[in-house]
Amino acid sequence: MAILSGLVSTSSFYSLLHLSFLRYEMDSHIWIGPREICIVRKSAVPLIYGPQSQCLKTTWYAQVSPNPKKCSIHMTRDFDDHRKRRKAWDRGFSIKALATYEPRIKAKVDSFVSQIQVNEHKPLDATAWSMFLSFDIMGEVGFGKDFNNLSTGKENPAIRAIHEHMTVLSVLSHVPWLLYLISSIPGATAAYADFFRWCGNEIDLKQKTWNPEEYPQDIVSWLLKSYVEKDISASPSLESLHEDSRVVIIAGSETTATTLASIFFYLAKYPSTLKKLQHLLDQAMPGGAADWSYEKAKSVTFIDDIINETLRLKPALLTGGYRCTPAQGLQVDDVYIPGDINVFVPVQLIQTDERYYANAQEFIPERWGERKDEMATGDAPFFPFSLGAYSCPGKNLALQSLRIAISVIAQQYNVAFAENETGDDFDKNALDTFTTTLPPLQVQFSRR
Numbered sequence: 293m294a295i296l297s298g299l300v301s302t303s304s305f306y307s308l309l310h311l312s313f314l315r316y317e318m319d320s321h322i323w324i325g326p327r328e329i330c331i332v333r334k335s336a337v338p339l340i341y342g343p344q345s346q347c348l349k350t351t352w353y354a355q356v357s358p359n360p361k362k363c364s365i366h367m368t369r370d371f372d373d374h375r376k377r378r379k380a381w382d383r384g385f386s387i388k389a390l391a392t393y394e395p396r397i398k399a400k401v402d403s404f405v406s407q408i409q410v411n412e413h414k415p416l417d418a419t420a421w422s423m424f425l426s427f428d429i430m431g432e433v434g435f436g437k438d439f440n441n442l443s444t445g446k447e448n449p450a451i452r453a454i455h456e457h458m459t460v461l462s463v464l465s466h467v468p469w470l471l472y473l474i475s476s477i478p479g480a481t482a483a484y485a486d487f488f489r490w491c492g493n494e495i496d497l498k499q500k501t502w503n504p505e506e507y508p509q510d511i512v513s514w515l516l517k518s519y520v521e522k523d524i525s526a527s528p529s530l531e532s533l534h535e536d537s538r539v540v541i542i543a544g545s546e547t548t549a550t551t552l553a554s555i556f557f558y559l560a561k562y563p564s565t566l567k568k569l570q571h572l573l574d575q576a577m578p579g580g581a582a583d584w585s586y587e588k589a590k591s592v593t594f595i596d597d598i599i600n601e602t603l604r605l606k607p608a609l610l611t612g613g614y615r616c617t618p619a620q621g622l623q624v625d626d627v628y629i630p631g632d633i634n635v636f637v638p639v640q641l642i643q644t645d646e647r648y649y650a651n652a653q654e655f656i657p658e659r660w661g662e663r664k665d666e667m668a669t670g671d672a673p674f675f676p677f678s679l680g681a682y683s684c685p686g687k688n689l690a691l692q693s694l695r696i697a698i699s700v701i702a703q704q705y706n707v708a709f710a711e712n713e714t715g716d717d718f719d720k721n722a723l724d725t726f727t728t729t730l731p732p733l734q735v736q737f738s739r740r
């Protein structure tokens with residue numbers, strides 16, 4: 293039991309590190325409630341075993357409820373603890389905090405554009421470079437540090453290990469006792485050491501130079517502020533604070549990077565969408581790059597339509613995290629789910645289901661804008677950031693980063709598939725490793 297409690301004793305943020313590696317089939321639909329996932333399909337084949345309930349239990353596939361209101365959720369102590377702790381995180385994503393991040397994100401995007409300029413007309417791997425940009429942004433707004441991925445064109449060694457072990461972890465997370473067993477073998481987790489050390493050193497440094505009068509400039513400083521001030525929302529221990537700091541990078545970078553890479557894929561595949569976007573950007577900022585501002589870029593709502601449509605078809609978390617039913621079980625409509633059962637929702641499957649979306653497999657950004665009523669998008673399930681108490685606190689930061697990146701790049705450059713690149717591998721062979729592992733995508737940028 294110690295094996296499992298080692299994995300489950302920490303906050304729910306830690307669950308982000310439990311990765312999944314799945315291929316699934318589902319023939320029915322899903323619902324996510326205002327707080328939690330509720331309905332599961334009784335006849336679904338039990339496939340996965342998860343760590344949350346401290347013993348290995350059947351995992352059920354989730355399904356849409358025709359009547360979500362019937363779902364009731366037991367509020368556990370964990371839930372309340374989580375709600376308190378979320379406050380420390382949410383402060384780091386407030387409107388005021390986001391405003392301090394904006395010019396620094398823009399600076400990172402500008403350095404991405406400088407690399408495009410140097411490599412103009414040459415093939416660039418959009419998957420890798422989106423990762424470089426995104427990790428550099430999270431280094432900056434997460435810790436106030438530069439990972440130097442963009443300037444060197446190489447993955448920082450401190451974060452390389454995360455990628456190399458993603459798939460292994462994603463498989464092992466379904467047999468948590470084995471994961472624990474392996475992690476207790478000396479040297480087996482050595483690859484993570486760089487990353488752990490880097491985050492730990494940064495926290496130590498921040499603690500030593502802590503100035504209570506200063507407005508925190510990055511997310512980890514917000515978490516540290518709660519910790520130093522012994523706020524009710526603070527990480528309960530230094531170890532837990534270290535853990536949260538690692539989550540900042542893991543949760544914030546991969547997700548935004550895979551979304552950006554997927555946007556490049558769609559813009560290269562559908563030149564008419566790119567042209568339309570560029571036309572709208574030109575209207576909003578007739579002076580070109582010199583005229584760029586985040587406020588003006590944000591006024592081009594077609595950017596959000598593209599982001600939404602990308603997150604619908606290729607959500608960064610294809611399945612998302614598990615949820616555990618309350619001890620007394622859950623009655624939803626005519627389905628009873630026993631207590632302590634892990635359930636999850638395959639986000640991508642639902643968001644591409646013809647029952648909810650017209651031409652569900654097609655990339656039609658207009659369904660979020662001018663064709664919203666006609667295509668009945670308003671009522672369709674859409675939850676790439678999850679919903680309710682455990683949903684993504686970094687959503688607005690992610691949207692801000694994506695809006696800045698797309699507007700700045702599309703304003704100045706065309707993007708197309710490089711020679712011999714069809715995009716098929718990228719489109720079809722993504723792996724669900726909790727976050728998504730994408731194949732390379734060779735694209736070519738050319739100045740407009």
Ligand code: HEM
Binds near residue numbers: 511543545548676678
């Ligand atoms: C396009 C980008 C992003 C997507 C699609 C995304 C999606 C998600 C989803 C689906 C969850 C819920 C996971 C679960 O149910 O277990 C989540 C949680 C979380 N995300 Fe994001 N995310 C993105 C960007 C970010 C960023 C930039 C941050 C900043 C650090 C962030 C921080 C977190 C954290 C801390 C949690 C855990 C929340 C909790 O347990 O209460 N995410 N994200």
